[in-house]
Amino acid sequence: MRATLATMERFDVAVIGGGMVGTAIGYGCAALGARVAVLDEGDGALRAARGNFGLVWGQSKGDGMPAYGDWTRQSIRLWPELAARVSSLAGRDVHYRATGGLGFCLDEQELEARTNFVRRRHNDGHATLRMLDRRELRELMPGCPLGPEVLGASFDPADGHADPLVLLQGMQAGLLRAGGQHRPGARVTGIEGVAGFWRVARADGSAVEARRVVVAAGVATTPIAAMVGLDVPVRPVRGQNIVTERLDPILPLPASALRQTGDGTIQIGVTNEDDGSFEIATTTAALARMAARAIRVLPAIRTARMNRAWAALRPMTPDGFPAYAESGTHPGCFVATCHSGVTLAAVHAGPLAAGILAGRLPDFANEMHPERFRGMTHVSSH
Amino acid sequence: MTQVDILVLGAGPAGMAAATEARARGFSVLVLDENARPGGQVHRAVEQREAKDGQDRDGAKLAAAFRACGADYRPNATLWAVEPEGKVFWSEGGAARSARARRLILCAGATERPVPIPGWTLPGVMTVGAAQIALKTAGLLPEGKAWIAGQGPLLWLYANQVVAKGGRVEGIVDLSPPGGLARAAWHLPNALRAPEYLVKGLAWQQRIRNAGIPIRRATRLVAEGDGRLERIVIDGWSRSAELLLLHDGVVPNTQVTRAIPGCAHDWDAAQRCWKPRLDDWGNTTVEGVMVAGDSGGIGGARVAALAGRLAAIEAARALGKLTADQRNAEAGRIRLEWKRQRAPRRFLDALFPPLPEAAIADSTIVCRCEEVTAGKLRGAVALGCLGANQTKAFTRAGMGPCQGRICGPAVHGVIATARGVDPATVDPFRTRFPTKPLTLGELAALAAE
Amino acid sequence: MFRRTEPTDCTIRWEGRDIPARAGESLAVALLAAGVAAFRQTPVTGAERGPLCLMGACFDCLVELDGQQNVQACLAPVRPGMVAAMQRGARHFDLAEDAA
Numbered sequence: 001m002r003a004t005l006a007t008m009e010r011f012d013v014a015v016i017g018g019g020m021v022g023t024a025i026g027y028g029c030a031a032l033g034a035r036v037a038v039l040d041e042g043d044g045a046l047r048a049a050r051g052n053f054g055l056v057w058g059q060s061k062g063d064g065m066p067a068y069g070d071w072t073r074q075s076i077r078l079w080p081e082l083a084a085r086v087s088s089l090a091g092r093d094v095h096y097r098a099t100g101g102l103g104f105c106l107d108e109q110e111l112e113a114r115t116n117f118v119r120r121r122h123n124d125g126h127a128t129l130r131m132l133d134r135r136e137l138r139e140l141m142p143g144c145p146l147g148p149e150v151l152g153a154s155f156d157p158a159d160g161h162a163d164p165l166v167l168l169q170g171m172q173a174g175l176l177r178a179g180g181q182h183r184p185g186a187r188v189t190g191i192e193g194v195a196g197f198w199r200v201a202r203a204d205g206s207a208v209e210a211r212r213v214v215v216a217a218g219v220a221t222t223p224i225a226a227m228v229g230l231d232v233p234v235r236p237v238r239g240q241n242i243v244t245e246r247l248d249p250i251l252p253l254p255a256s257a258l259r260q261t262g263d264g265t266i267q268i269g270v271t272n273e274d275d276g277s278f279e280i281a282t283t284t285a286a287l288a289r290m291a292a293r294a295i296r297v298l299p300a301i302r303t304a305r306m307n308r309a310w311a312a313l314r315p316m317t318p319d320g321f322p323a324y325a326e327s328g329t330h331p332g333c334f335v336a337t338c339h340s341g342v343t344l345a346a347v348h349a350g351p352l353a354a355g356i357l358a359g360r361l362p363d364f365a366n367e368m369h370p371e372r373f374r375g376m377t378h379v380s381s382h
Numbered sequence: 383m384t385q386v387d388i389l390v391l392g393a394g395p396a397g398m399a400a401a402t403e404a405r406a407r408g409f410s411v412l413v414l415d416e417n418a419r420p421g422g423q424v425h426r427a428v429e430q431r432e433a434k435d436g437q438d439r440d441g442a443k444l445a446a447a448f449r450a451c452g453a454d455y456r457p458n459a460t461l462w463a464v465e466p467e468g469k470v471f472w473s474e475g476g477a478a479r480s481a482r483a484r485r486l487i488l489c490a491g492a493t494e495r496p497v498p499i500p501g502w503t504l505p506g507v508m509t510v511g512a513a514q515i516a517l518k519t520a521g522l523l524p525e526g527k528a529w530i531a532g533q534g535p536l537l538w539l540y541a542n543q544v545v546a547k548g549g550r551v552e553g554i555v556d557l558s559p560p561g562g563l564a565r566a567a568w569h570l571p572n573a574l575r576a577p578e579y580l581v582k583g584l585a586w587q588q589r590i591r592n593a594g595i596p597i598r599r600a601t602r603l604v605a606e607g608d609g610r611l612e613r614i615v616i617d618g619w620s621r622s623a624e625l626l627l628l629h630d631g632v633v634p635n636t637q638v639t640r641a642i643p644g645c646a647h648d649w650d651a652a653q654r655c656w657k658p659r660l661d662d663w664g665n666t667t668v669e670g671v672m673v674a675g676d677s678g679g680i681g682g683a684r685v686a687a688l689a690g691r692l693a694a695i696e697a698a699r700a701l702g703k704l705t706a707d708q709r710n711a712e713a714g715r716i717r718l719e720w721k722r723q724r725a726p727r728r729f730l731d732a733l734f735p736p737l738p739e740a741a742i743a744d745s746t747i748v749c750r751c752e753e754v755t756a757g758k759l760r761g762a763v764a765l766g767c768l769g770a771n772q773t774k775a776f777t778r779a780g781m782g783p784c785q786g787r788i789c790g791p792a793v794h795g796v797i798a799t800a801r802g803v804d805p806a807t808v809d810p811f812r813t814r815f816p817t818k819p820l821t822l823g824e825l826a827a828l829a830a831e
Numbered sequence: 832m833f834r835r836t837e838p839t840d841c842t843i844r845w846e847g848r849d850i851p852a853r854a855g856e857s858l859a860v861a862l863l864a865a866g867v868a869a870f871r872q873t874p875v876t877g878a879e880r881g882p883l884c885l886m887g888a889c890f891d892c893l894v895e896l897d898g899q900q901n902v903q904a905c906l907a908p909v910r911p912g913m914v915a916a917m918q919r920g921a922r923h924f925d926l927a928e929d930a931a
Binding site: 145245247250264303304305 | 922
């Protein structure tokens, strides 16, 4: 459908980006009664949403930025309710299981580093996170055939996992169910103010107008945020994933980079390849290292066949933490970017969406303003 | 790591010819093939069978020359990754291996287009190609309540092979839309440049009739049974059945080329399939990566063997053994015959168009591995999915062990018809290495290297 | 379903019974020749399946062969005395073995 001046469609909110972040915000706004259009690229877009590992995870979050840790835990508290809604919307189980989550340690060095990390997080007020030794792990997961190298693990009982693809599908269905529009197939080429609205123009010649615009464009955030006067440096970080054939239950709790999905497959993740490249091919060397580590945790899976591997690009800010802001020069225009779109889906669809509609972002989000990147050269991932 | 001049994937007609030609020009050649013996699909088990026709004799000659050419030939070897600078990975004898080649000639052949009719997942329903493999490798003939259904040259060829060996089937259900001959007539003059194909084709159908096997035209076929095939319903007419062999033509096997970054593929509207973008020598859009034979576009065994030779001659130029003029001179006669053998293709494409995807019922399973129905695919399109990749994310279609090999063309077609757009504008499954499942143990062993 | 036109030369075990076969032919072909249609139960719904393509592409001919699970029967050559059974659902583990 091509919009002309005569038939220009007007919305309360136009979300730029149909990935995990944009769809959550679009769904959340639509569920609150706003008229929403989510603008998306085509089938071949660089989608972090397809490369998500599926953890709903707090234990590694917020080290160095307590607001991010709090924001994450708020989302985890909201997840059970979100899970129920998206399962119903998708027509299949999103497989959210708040079983608690692990970070395995395979030698003394890893154990020491992890123990120090847990102590630091504890001092920051992350009270539920603790270390388990091998015996405690065995008690937590009786019958789980852990490899002899597993010395212990960090453990947060609030952590869990879900099927990220069902989550995305459910939120997209919810967007449509609430009267929102999903408009795939074209990049955004420009944003300009026209008579109290923001007009968002797209590469296919179409345009929509909206009172509010949310830039949630993943690895394409930087150039689009610049259109509304926001400086948000985001670079692509490649994450490779492996999925095996379906297996009988073998790993009851998800772990960082290793989980058994609701379908029975084992998912092995995720590399953090920070080379600035937009290439999404898999590399055998990285997959081999990932497989080797997973086998050290669970030697029994060495006979399991991997069915698929893939790579996706996650958007990374200079300090690795999310960025949320309303533009000072373009009031009503917002940016939202993070690399934990699954964990944060519940706050994105909830308080963040409400804040965008109210014209006032939640306090936690405000602390994650991209202003902090000014002059920042150091680059790290969290 | 092993270093070779040329890696050839596949030991069918294209691969055997390419390897033989490359060896004759003094190159070191590594040939990886998934099968136990050379021949590919068309010349499968050609070394063990008695040659019965020109095609068998072609195959036997190719295989003998290939065996004698001195290539490092690895049967039972499954290639699963191609990385930059000619690095390849494969599994052989339960272990992962790798090599580096200066030039790749990929001859992965063709796969049968899926025929997703209701009940095609029942045990007892197979493809015509599968039955032909059973015939060629073990002399199995259909017996009892056996039926053949669909369309395409291979269907008629197989039925002839069955009749010639003294076998029979209950009937052939011709699902091709009427009017094929009229459409094809446009291309007849060109087709007559290689009349042997037409003569053979006409003789095939006649021999079926002479054998008293009923041929019935139909538009709708359903397979039914409780846990296995018990009957088929042909336009509402129910017959008992214990074996149903389906066929709807073949499509290029692009599983490997689609996974290579930068390797462009185009939609072929006549053959309704994706194929790699090739120049006349078989060069893809990625330097050093070549394709020959049916995996570059369906042309049949003779065209494939000629394309294999042309690719090897071009590789000799690329590797500095021939100048462009020398290459053109040496390729001259092969090129002429390649053009002549390709002449009937448009006629055959018009005569045997694939069955329409729009007719697939909502309740019919399309992705066999993950048991995803056409209705689920259409539901994803209704949610806003434009192509196969987002549809895969929302339905799991293509996520099973076959990696979309079987259902890929049908998933793509269902999306295009549901959206009402030109299939050329619908993205197919993006394939990724490893393009064949391998065990985590095999993969992990490479980490130690 | 099918009949053989060439003699068999050995036997193999399928689901506890002896089946005539020819050494070197594929296990899938040997089973089909013996009238076996269902090779596995899917890990998704448990539906029974048999081979579709016989050329290594479809993964519908998965069996358990000599203790190895999810083996493609169409790519496994017959050896006299080999023992095969249906692949029933997802790959399973003998958890007791590794739990030490």
